[in-house]
Amino acid sequence: MAEAAYDTDNIFAKILRGEIPSHRVYEDEAVVAFMDVMPQGPGHTLVVPKAPSRNLLDADPATLGALFTVVQKVAVAVKKAFDADGLTLMQFNEPASGQTVYHLHVHVLPRFDGVPLKPHTGQMEKPEVLAENAGKIRAALAG
Numbered sequence: 001m002a003e004a005a006y007d008t009d010n011i012f013a014k015i016l017r018g019e020i021p022s023h024r025v026y027e028d029e030a031v032v033a034f035m036d037v038m039p040q041g042p043g044h045t046l047v048v049p050k051a052p053s054r055n056l057l058d059a060d061p062a063t064l065g066a067l068f069t070v071v072q073k074v075a076v077a078v079k080k081a082f083d084a085d086g087l088t089l090m091q092f093n094e095p096a097s098g099q100t101v102y103h104l105h106v107h108v109l110p111r112f113d114g115v116p117l118k119p120h121t122g123q124m125e126k127p128e129v130l131a132e133n134a135g136k137i138r139a140a141l142a143g
């Protein structure tokens with residue numbers, strides 16, 4: 001089945017344009033990272049390329065190189081910031097997979113021995129908790 005076209009009014013496009021707020025932890029010319037508002041665990045971060053694509057399937061390969069360079073950088077910082085035992089990366093493509101926002105992004109999730117993930121797109125986290133967690137990741141990226 002053919003996929004739908006990229007929608008320039010998806011929520012991450014609005015975040016990238018600064019039209020709605022986010023707790024940003026990283027930005028360069030090609031990629032932004034910010035806190036997931038419905039985290040599946042503390043420190044759940046989204047890494048998002050600025051170039052528009054619906055998901056992995058229609059992305060420019062050059063975008064993927066820049067994206068995964070930052071995914072690694074953010075993953076190392078998130079693991080350090082939360083003293084995590086491990087990390088899970090997730091990336092969904094099309095509704096059948098569980099994708100809910102149609103602008104390519106990679107989930108970075110710190111993991112702790114024996115602690116399961118909370119449900120995908122579950123409960124909204126308090127802004128003050130997201131701000132505090134973003135501060136920890138920014139500090140780890142700087143240090």
Ligand code: AMP
Binds near residue numbers: 035038091100102
């Ligand atoms: P996916 O199912 O991979 O498309 O996941 C989209 C993710 O975006 C989910 O984990 C949501 O919790 C998250 N999300 C939705 N709206 C926002 C927002 N305004 N700011 C940050 N994260 C969001």
